[in-house]
Amino acid sequence: MNKKFAASALLLAGVLFGMASCNKDSSFHATRIDYPYNGLLYADQTKDSIIFSTSDDWSLTTPFDWIHIQGNTQGQIKEEMALYTLRNYVEFDENTTDSTRVGHIELASYYNSAALYIQLGFIDIRHPRYSVKSYYGNTNVPTKVTFTLADSANVTLDSIYFKARKDWTLELSADGGSQWVTASKTSGSAGEHSVKLTMDQNPDTLAREAKAVLTSGTVKNVITIRQYGKPKAKD
Numbered sequence: 001m002n003k004k005f006a007a008s009a010l011l012l013a014g015v016l017f018g019m020a021s022c023n024k025d026s027s028f029h030a031t032r033i034d035y036p037y038n039g040l041l042y043a044d045q046t047k048d049s050i051i052f053s054t055s056d057d058w059s060l061t062t063p064f065d066w067i068h069i070q071g072n073t074q075g076q077i078k079e080e081m082a083l084y085t086l087r088n089y090v091e092f093d094e095n096t097t098d099s100t101r102v103g104h105i106e107l108a109s110y111y112n113s114a115a116l117y118i119q120l121g122f123i124d125i126r127h128p129r130y131s132v133k134s135y136y137g138n139t140n141v142p143t144k145v146t147f148t149l150a151d152s153a154n155v156t157l158d159s160i161y162f163k164a165r166k167d168w169t170l171e172l173s174a175d176g177g178s179q180w181v182t183a184s185k186t187s188g189s190a191g192e193h194s195v196k197l198t199m200d201q202n203p204d205t206l207a208r209e210a211k212a213v214l215t216s217g218t219v220k221n222v223i224t225i226r227q228y229g230k231p232k233a234k235d
Contacts, residue, residue, distance in 0.1 A: 028081050030055045031111035039117035042124045043095040044165040044216040048117070053085045056110040064103035066093040067117065094166075094217050095119045100136055100143040121145070123216050127161040128223065147223040149212075153202035153230035160195045164188070166217030170195060174210035181210045181225055190216075197225065205229040 035051035050060070050069075059074035070089040077084055095101060099121040104114045122130065122145055130145035151158055160170070160183075169187045174180055184196035202208060212223040 028055060029110040030083055031058075031107065031109040031113055033107060033113050033115045034085065036115055036117065039115060041092060041095075041117060041119040042165065043120055043122050043219040043221075045119070046092045046094060046165070046217075047089070048092070049087055049089050050105055050107075050115045051085065051087045052107050052113075052115075053083050054107075054109040055081070055083050058086075058107060058109040060088060060105055060107055062103065062105045066095075066101070066119075067103050067105065068092070069105060090117075092117070092119060094219050095121055096218055096220075097121060098144070100141060102136070122147075123214060123219055123221050124163040124165075125160070125214065125221060125223070126163070127159065147221060148226060149197075149223060150226045150228070151199065152228050155227070156199050156201060158197045158199065158225075160197065160212065160214070160223060161193070162214065163192045164190050164214075164216040166190055166219075168193070168214065168216045171213045171215075172210055173213075175208045180208070180227075183212070199225075199227060202227045202229055205232050 031052070031054045033050070033052050036048065039048070041048065055077060057076045060069050061073065062069060068091040070091060072088070075086070090105065100118060101121070102116065102118050104116050107113045107115070118141060121143065125147055128147050128149040130142070130147055132142040133144040133146060135141060136143050149158055149160070167187070167189050170183055171186070172181060172183055180200040182198050184198070206229045208227055210225040212225055214221050214223060
């Protein structure tokens, strides 16, 4: 993620959740979320964690049915004047809504706090870069995006580069059913991948399009492949 994106997510986290104010109790009490700092996840990313520190009995809850806290969700701190750091793994449903969603885990202890998770509505596609259709509130966190790969009529090679968190497939379909674009591979396992696209030159003056549907787990993103027409002959 770029720095502007991450900073905006941090701002969103700060606006939504903050540490409860102290009372007049003079004994030692502390509660804080150590991780995540912003909780940015891609749509096919289903594993993360929450790390927190507290000096008092605690519990973790979430009102979101797509967030699943693993392990114990409550505990006791028996030693006074001690700060314990604890970790719980967290699992997420794949985001198949095609839109960014925001959720949180609530930490209840002597003070209350919360960890924010922003699960994007798209796979980590790095080429072509996404174009943003809409943003989340007044932040730079995108809610809906599109992917378009554009080439001139004579270009015959390009590529799609992405990181899949699950096993993936790539399905191509072109205007009119003609197969003027082919992919070097159409399936694979989780990880970073570069798929080479081979295209016929466009003999027409009109642009043409193909669709590449990238599926990672159950998440689908459509990449539009646009090949412009050749220049019109001068009279």
